[in-house]
Amino acid sequence: xxxxxxxxxxxxxxxxxxxxxxxxxxxxxxxxxxxxxxxxxxxxxxxxxxxxxxxxxxxxxxxxxxxxxxxxxxxxxxxxxxxxxxxxxxxxxxxxxxxxxxxxxxxxxxxxxxxxxxxxxxxxxxxxxxxxxxxxxxxxxxxxxxxxxxxxxxxxxxxxxxxxxxxxxxxxxxxxxxxxxxxxxxxxxxxxxxxxxxxxxxxxxxxxxxxxxxxxxxxxxxxxxxxxxxxxxxxxxxxxxxxxxxxxxxxxxxxxxxxxxxxxxxxxxxxxxxxxxxxxxxxxxxxxxxxxxxxxxxxxxxxxxxxxxxxxxxxxxxxxxxxxxxxxxxxxxxxxxxxxxxxxxxxxxxxxxxxxxxxxxxxxxxxxxxxxxxxxxxxxxxx
Numbered sequence: 001x002x003x004x005x006x007x008x009x010x011x012x013x014x015x016x017x018x019x020x021x022x023x024x025x026x027x028x029x030x031x032x033x034x035x036x037x038x039x040x041x042x043x044x045x046x047x048x049x050x051x052x053x054x055x056x057x058x059x060x061x062x063x064x065x066x067x068x069x070x071x072x073x074x075x076x077x078x079x080x081x082x083x084x085x086x087x088x089x090x091x092x093x094x095x096x097x098x099x100x101x102x103x104x105x106x107x108x109x110x111x112x113x114x115x116x117x118x119x120x121x122x123x124x125x126x127x128x129x130x131x132x133x134x135x136x137x138x139x140x141x142x143x144x145x146x147x148x149x150x151x152x153x154x155x156x157x158x159x160x161x162x163x164x165x166x167x168x169x170x171x172x173x174x175x176x177x178x179x180x181x182x183x184x185x186x187x188x189x190x191x192x193x194x195x196x197x198x199x200x201x202x203x204x205x206x207x208x209x210x211x212x213x214x215x216x217x218x219x220x221x222x223x224x225x226x227x228x229x230x231x232x233x234x235x236x237x238x239x240x241x242x243x244x245x246x247x248x249x250x251x252x253x254x255x256x257x258x259x260x261x262x263x264x265x266x267x268x269x270x271x272x273x274x275x276x277x278x279x280x281x282x283x284x285x286x287x288x289x290x291x292x293x294x295x296x297x298x299x300x301x302x303x304x305x306x307x308x309x310x311x312x313x314x315x316x317x318x319x320x321x322x323x324x325x326x327x328x329x330x331x332x333x334x335x336x337x338x339x340x341x342x343x344x345x346x347x348x349x350x351x352x353x354x355x356x357x358x359x360x361x362x363x364x365x366x367x368x369x370x371x372x373x374x375x376x377x378x379x380x381x382x383x
Contacts, residue, residue: 004282005055005352011279012051012330012345016338018272019331020044022259026244026252036252036333043335047342054346059354062347063119063294068112075112078105079148086152093152104336106149106157111340113145114164114301121172122293128173135174138165139182155193155200156326160309162186167304168297171287207322220255223248224317227258228269235265252333254325257317272331273314280307283348289355299351302344 020040027037061067078096082105086093096103117138124134142165146158166186170179194200202217210218210225227243230236241262244251251259261269283303290296306329313328315321327337330345 002353004285004355005349007278007282008286008345008349008352009051009055011275011282012342013048015272015275015330016044016047016342018260019256019328019333019338021238022256022263022331023252023333025239025241025263026256026259028239029241029244039335040333040338043338046335047338050339051342051346051349054343055349055353057350059295059298059347059350060292062115062298063122065119068115068119071112072116075105075109075145076148078103079109079145079152081105083148083151094154102335104334106152106154107336107340109145109149110157110161110164110305111344113142113161114168114298114305114344117141117165117168118294118297118301121168121297125172125293128169129175129178134172135169135178135182138169141165150193154325155190156312156324159190160305160312160326163308164301164305167308168301171297171300203322203324207319210319220249220323221319224255224258225319227255227262228318231262231265231268233266235261235263235268238263250325253327254313254323254332255317256328256332257314260331261317276307276310276314276329279303282352283307286348286352286355290351291354295351295354299348302348306341306344 020037023040024037027034082093082096085096087095087097087102094104094106096105120141121128121134121138124130127133129135142161146161149161150158166179166183169182170176194204206213206217206221210221212218214222223243227241227248230241230243236242241259243262244259248255248258250256257269257272260272264271280303283299283306287296287300287303290299309326310329312321312324313326313332316324316326327334329341330338
């Protein structure tokens with residue numbers, strides 16, 4: 001599985017480098033540069049260090065209660081601290097400032113939740129259809145995290161938290177029919193949170209018809225679509241885009257994919273789509289070939305979390321989903337997002353390094369065991 005680990009590493013690092021290049025393109029074009037490129041140049045080495053740290057450290061350590069429990073408790077404390085001391089930006093309170101450095105606890109909380117759910121589900125897979133023993137505790141735990149983030153006036157990350165939880169339940173063996181029913185029940189909770197919030201209703205209207213308020217709520221989406229039309233097939237060239245000069249809001253964060261579309265064209269956007277698809281497929285390969293339950297659920301959760309978020313924000317950029325502030329994984333400006341996502345990719349690399357090659361797996365069942373010897377369930381599942 002060496003090529004699998006290498007593919008994950010190359011896609012993650014390649015996307016991070018592309019993001020840094022796009023952030024430079026946006027930052028230097030501003031009349032009053034915000035210094036985002038310089039900051040990203042500091043975040044990138046930190047992200048790479050975290051990536052290699054998790055890539056080299058045995059992922060089994062993360063499954064130990066003494067390791068994931070303190071991390072979960074710290075994340076809960078930080079999420080509560082945001083509600084009390086957090087800085088409000090764009091109508092949402094998501095950030096803490098620690099020694100002058102902005103930090104978004106919800107990003108770290110997502111990673112901690114994946115680790116905890118992987119650890120707990122790996123113990124409860126034999127009873128995966130049990131509502132009181134497995135399904136309800138998982139949904140309540142994920143819902144608790146999602147609720148804390150939702151109180152920050154953020155609906156994007158709570159949505160991603162629940163999608164990831166459903167994905168991990170599926171990997172643990174819960175039938176798709178159960179997932180569909182749970183998803184439908186979740187929609188009954190999600191819809192009122194949209195309909196009873198004026199700013200979310202306004203976003204929904206802008207999504208359905210952005211031209212009805214082209215200078216207001218529809219401006220962002222219209223300018224994103226203009227970016228795609230200006231880019232054409234091959235783009236205007238890296239650094240030569242004009243939408244980032246002020247027409248396209250959040251050109252290096254939420255709508256960085258639109259910046260890419262203008263400067264690299266259809267070819268560039270399809271290339272990035274292919275890279276994210278490759279990342280997802282390789283993550284699913286790692287999930288399918290993991291040596292144990294914890295590794296399977298951990299890699300599956302990480303793969304879904306990163307890939308679905310990437311798909312979500314790309315669909316937002318092309319006008320197929322309502323506008324929502326989420327970073328494009330590895331690519332968008334933001335230290336917390338980059339470092340946490342690189343940590344996830346590092347864990348994925350480590351799980352891949354523990355996977356047995358297919359040819360090695362095929363000979364294992366032919367080994368004769370002593371009479372009365374039984375393989376542990378975690379090992380037998382892979383045979």
